[in-house]
Amino acid sequence: MNKNRQSIRLCKYDYSRAGTYFVTFCTQNRECFLGNMGSIKNNISKKTELVANWQTLMRVFIRPENEETKLILLKYMEQILFGLNSFLKKHVGITEKVSLKELSMRFTETIINKNPEKKLAEVITGLIEDIAPHAVNVASPYFVGHMTSAMPFFMVHLKTIVTALNQNLVKIETSKVVSILEKQVIAKIHRIIYKENESFYNEHVQNAKTTLGIFTKDGTLANITALWVARNSLLASKEGFSGIEKEGIVPAYKAYGIERCVILASKLSHYSFKKAGGILGIGNQNIIGIDVDTNNRINLDLLKKEIKKIKKTGGRIKILAVVGIAGATETGTIDPLQKIGMLCSENKIHFHVDAAWGGPTLMSEKYKHLLDGIELADSVTIDCHKQFYMPMSSGMVYFKSPTIMNSIEYHANYVNRPGSVDLGIKSITGSREANSIILDCALKIMGTQGYALLIEHGIETARKFAEEIKKRPDFQLMTPPELNILTYRICPVDIKKKLSEDNFEQRQSINKELNKINRNVQRLQREAGKSFVSRTTLNIGNKRKEDIVVLRCVIMNPMTNINILKKILDEQEKIYRCYITTSRP
Amino acid sequence: MNKNRQSIRLCKYDYSRAGTYFVTFCTQNRECFLGNMGSIKNNISKKTELVANWQTLMRVFIRPENEETKLILLKYMEQILFGLNSFLKKHVGITEKVSLKELSMRFTETIINKNPEKKLAEVITGLIEDIAPHAVNVASPYFVGHMTSAMPFFMVHLKTIVTALNQNLVKIETSKVVSILEKQVIAKIHRIIYKENESFYNEHVQNAKTTLGIFTKDGTLANITALWVARNSLLASKEGFSGIEKEGIVPAYKAYGIERCVILASKLSHYSFKKAGGILGIGNQNIIGIDVDTNNRINLDLLKKEIKKIKKTGGRIKILAVVGIAGATETGTIDPLQKIGMLCSENKIHFHVDAAWGGPTLMSEKYKHLLDGIELADSVTIDCHKQFYMPMSSGMVYFKSPTIMNSIEYHANYVNRPGSVDLGIKSITGSREANSIILDCALKIMGTQGYALLIEHGIETARKFAEEIKKRPDFQLMTPPELNILTYRICPVDIKKKLSEDNFEQRQSINKELNKINRNVQRLQREAGKSFVSRTTLNIGNKRKEDIVVLRCVIMNPMTNINILKKILDEQEKIYRCYITTSRP
Numbered sequence A, B: 001m002n003k004n005r006q007s008i009r010l011c012k013y014d015y016s017r018a019g020t021y022f023v024t025f026c027t028q029n030r031e032c033f034l035g036n037m038g039s040i041k042n043n044i045s046k047k048t049e050l051v052a053n054w055q056t057l058m059r060v061f062i063r064p065e066n067e068e069t070k071l072i073l074l075k076y077m078e079q080i081l082f083g084l085n086s087f088l089k090k091h092v093g094i095t096e097k098v099s100l101k102e103l104s105m106r107f108t109e110t111i112i113n114k115n116p117e118k119k120l121a122e123v124i125t126g127l128i129e130d131i132a133p134h135a136v137n138v139a140s141p142y143f144v145g146h147m148t149s150a151m152p153f154f155m156v157h158l159k160t161i162v163t164a165l166n167q168n169l170v171k172i173e174t175s176k177v178v179s180i181l182e183k184q185v186i187a188k189i190h191r192i193i194y195k196e197n198e199s200f201y202n203e204h205v206q207n208a209k210t211t212l213g214i215f216t217k218d219g220t221l222a223n224i225t226a227l228w229v230a231r232n233s234l235l236a237s238k239e240g241f242s243g244i245e246k247e248g249i250v251p252a253y254k255a256y257g258i259e260r261c262v263i264l265a266s267k268l269s270h271y272s273f274k275k276a277g278g279i280l281g282i283g284n285q286n287i288i289g290i291d292v293d294t295n296n297r298i299n300l301d302l303l304k305k306e307i308k309k310i311k312k313t314g315g316r317i318k319i320l321a322v323v324g325i326a327g328a329t330e331t332g333t334i335d336p337l338q339k340i341g342m343l344c345s346e347n348k349i350h351f352h353v354d355a356a357w358g359g360p361t362l363m364s365e366k367y368k369h370l371l372d373g374i375e376l377a378d379s380v381t382i383d384c385h386k387q388f389y390m391p392m393s394s395g396m397v398y399f400k401s402p403t404i405m406n407s408i409e410y411h412a413n414y415v416n417r418p419g420s421v422d423l424g425i426k427s428i429t430g431s432r433e434a435n436s437i438i439l440d441c442a443l444k445i446m447g448t449q450g451y452a453l454l455i456e457h458g459i460e461t462a463r464k465f466a467e468e469i470k471k472r473p474d475f476q477l478m479t480p481p482e483l484n485i486l487t488y489r490i491c492p493v494d495i496k497k498k499l500s501e502d503n504f505e506q507r508q509s510i511n512k513e514l515n516k517i518n519r520n521v522q523r524l525q526r527e528a529g530k531s532f533v534s535r536t537t538l539n540i541g542n543k544r545k546e547d548i549v550v551l552r553c554v555i556m557n558p559m560t561n562i563n564i565l566k567k568i569l570d571e572q573e574k575i576y577r578c579y580i581t582t583s584r585p
Helices: A002-015 A022-028 A030-034 A037-045 A054-062 A067-082 A084-091 A100-105 A120-134 A154-165 A177-194 A198-204 A219-234 A249-256 A272-279 A300-311 A337-347 A359-363 A404-408 A435-471 A493-501 A504-528 A562-583 B002-015 B022-028 B030-034 B037-045 B054-062 B067-082 B084-091 B100-105 B120-134 B154-165 B177-194 B198-204 B219-234 B249-256 B272-279 B300-311 B337-347 B359-363 B404-408 B435-471 B493-501 B504-528 B562-583
Strands: A213-216 A260-266 A287-290 A317-325 A351-354 A379-383 A395-399 A475-479 A485-490 A534-540 A546-554 B213-216 B260-266 B287-290 B317-325 B351-354 B379-383 B395-399 B475-479 B485-490 B534-540 B546-554
Touching: A054 B435, A067 A084, A067 A120, A067 A154, A067 B067, A067 B154, A084 A120, A084 B154, A100 B177, A120 B154, A120 B177, A120 B435, A154 A435, A154 B067, A154 B084, A154 B120, A154 B154, A177 A198, A177 A213, A177 A359, A177 A379, A177 A395, A177 A435, A177 B100, A177 B120, A213 A219, A219 A260, A219 A272, A219 A317, A219 A351, A219 A379, A219 A395, A219 A404, A249 B249, A260 A272, A260 A300, A272 A287, A287 A300, A300 A317, A300 A337, A317 A337, A337 A351, A359 A379, A359 A435, A435 A475, A435 A485, A435 A562, A435 B054, A435 B120, A475 A534, A475 A546, A485 A504, A493 A504, A504 A534, A504 A546, A504 A562, B067 B084, B067 B120, B067 B154, B084 B120, B154 B435, B177 B198, B177 B213, B177 B359, B177 B379, B177 B395, B177 B435, B213 B219, B219 B260, B219 B272, B219 B317, B219 B351, B219 B379, B219 B395, B219 B404, B260 B272, B260 B300, B272 B287, B287 B300, B300 B317, B300 B337, B317 B337, B337 B351, B359 B379, B359 B435, B435 B475, B435 B485, B435 B562, B475 B534, B475 B546, B485 B504, B493 B504, B504 B534, B504 B546, B504 B562
Parallel strands: A260 A287, A260 A317, A317 A351, A351 A379, B260 B287, B260 B317, B317 B351, B351 B379
Antiparallel strands: A213 A395, A379 A395, A475 A485, A485 A546, A534 A546, B213 B395, B379 B395, B475 B485, B485 B546, B534 B546
16 A cells, blocks of 8 residues: 555656656556557557648647557557567567568558558557568577677667757758767777877867768778778879869879779678779779688788789789778688788788778777787778667778878868868768767767677687587588687588598589588578578688588677577577488488 | 546556556656656766676666666656657757867767766766757757758657667568568659559569669768669670679770760759769769759750760760759759750660659649659659658669669678579668668658648748748848748848949959858857758859859748748848947948
């Protein structure tokens, strides 16, 4: 009774306050709360003709049109904001087995209603009850196939705030303090990468004329931006030539007396480099893939040879950039950044590091040495929605030189005027939301050490997983984890033995069969819907290379542990046994 | 008493239910609610050493670490989700007058703490109490300077859901149904633009091999994508040449025997076209600005002349695309799309329409005729965060031909394999969030008619405003509104008279003085912080053109009405009077 009495006081108390809380609903909406949510759902789905007029529009523009709607929104928002994990478990990816084809048959209507099709509450309910179950629960600890995973629950709160503020970072007039904050965050991350001294950062952190980096949509745009800057720096204006950005590639090549520009990158480099080559007009065949060594790192000797070969052309071919990878998408491996950096420095070549995946490893005292040499890079890509655990999608690109981004400067009469703090002046995009707020807050909440713990968990769990794979007779570890990514395949012990004995042709035929098996096991496991491991094809082999289909595991979810990974292997074993039994003639 | 009794029942009732609601806090957290929020704030800011370890990390990863934190989050989340308008009014942009310079002095620390700097609740409180007041309240009906405005409150809910689901549209494996939904939404908007027949949409809506358009980050990337596609289509592979994307521009020009590619666009076209010219390697000087007529539309005669002139080069110069604007950024004007479309069709030139701003006008039965001819476009840009009233930032690009995007196709071993539904195959970006969900839901909630009402309100309010400006002796309407954008300037009646009488040199000197006045009035009004009108410089004049500084007004906020606009003019008058009094020698 005492308990109840207190809650009376509470409800009265809060209701009378100026700043209302969710809790005030208990006095405002008692009828609804006393009723059953199910019946509310039934009520709203009773079709009445919906008409768009100014009055109804304004009602739905400003706030929920009625208390029923508010209740529905409240229900889901509470689940999302304060029970994200359970919400996702309950609502997302728990599909009855509906194939993609069947699903796509449900989404074929292409006429938009003139009047509202549904009430707000119905739309939200439909989204969560009917759409979300067929989305993918990327936050599940059993979802270890891609670089998308669970994120701290507060990220959703931060994104909600950023959305509400709706600042546009293209210009100071629509962002004010947020542009300043972004410059600070950029300087903070720059400092982790480049470790310049205090006076360097004092000079540049809020300098309107210099730029240490920029937020982009994702790693692809970060890589494109880096190579765009590299291209423009290489083929800058000089006497009789006003620069590649203005005149274009043909006059640029002519002015510099060259025939071709190339970019050198490991064969394991991200496909965005080819895309960058295409977009930037140098041609994607000029992204030259250098073979990797047995550790899946760029083969330095081959890289040196290639540079030498190109230099022999007497300048007819120019190397626009060399790319080093810090966390290859498929294998998680890290190129020898220090050595590549020195090589680039000797040869005066722009050195770009794609640390979209591995960048945040710099926050781990224990493992940051893996990225030694990154400070030699002229530009660095890091993704926010990867190991910074931020929501889709946000990336960043950093530059060693605070003025190099001037080569991609654009102005307009109404914004981005010279000398302004407008961040849109040097950016591939125009309008852009304030994702920097999220990163800044997350760093304050977790500290570098918080991130380090997440990253170390991934690396160490991956190592344990590799040991487990090696122990199991049906599996073969293909690429051991350097960071938190590894690949393996189903390859039973007797076949392993055969592979080590047979000649190349016989091995090739066995591998073809194994490829088929692994492709199918991966698909069947995905379709079963309990866990997800991805697959890719690696071109490997000591002397003669072969295309090998491998299963790929990315361990970044802190809830993913070795027991879960063992269960994933168990399931694969089971699927494999079932598959070979049923597929035998 | 009866009231209280009911609320006891309510609290008890809900607390015992499986699906908890926000309201359950009234029984759970009575101590906190009975206390004062201020004291909570004081409590949490009492510094205790914060340490990042696995236990605390997991606590903050999954849910608020304690009830105090939950309460703080609850407070702000309720304000944002259910009282967005009041929240923004209360928290954002209500600054004490702090200059940008002063502000920037507060954001200079560049070292990130190893351990958490602050508790979660403190970080969120700091963000809202200390940062947000120095952001810009773009949702204010007095903020009429840029293309960023208020949005329906449910947009924040939708974004929150999208964030929680965290799907990645680059591939079906991290999005499943959402990729299918996106294809449907794209088809819906395509249908509004191109009005193809039912069988066309039945064939393409869920066709994995064809693409009607794509979501991008913003209008700039949409424009770049359109021109990238146009470039690759113009210089496609043919015998002895494997296409510009692969080989690059130099071999492409050689294969086609050309020296230069140009893009023709009105001088009022968005600066992203210059950027596109630069990035794509054709050179931004090859974006040729065609002068506008007295209505600020591209001068068709000049455009025709330019095309003729280029054709006379016998193919040495190729026209990559002609751009038509549907809603110029500075003046809101619309180029004669029908006529440009026919001209392009006759001359077999890619016709791109930049409808980043004006596109959604197609939903208004009353005004869609203004965009007649848009269906002739080979590609169309439309922004979501503009007149679709979606949160920052999201854009789209559409193509008439469902196969033309094949020219920018990229694959990888681990995703985006040929034949898959992976939307990342033909996209400038890689990872990408599910903004299509937001657009789809908003269209269902408001209908095309709901959007039409918003757009019609903007156009009609702008017309009223233009009449008001014409009535006031101190002002001069510079560009009347075709859509919902207009420009004007302070130009007192006696000066107007002088301008009509004097010779060019004298007029020039008067205009210079007026430019200075208008620049200052705009700045002073912005700094006063009550309202915001932007400014730009237009190059106008009947015979001899001059750079004229104008005040620019964008009316898209449904709360902005003629009374508010009158007050904005009143304030400008006041500032002007004060300015000329104090600035006189």
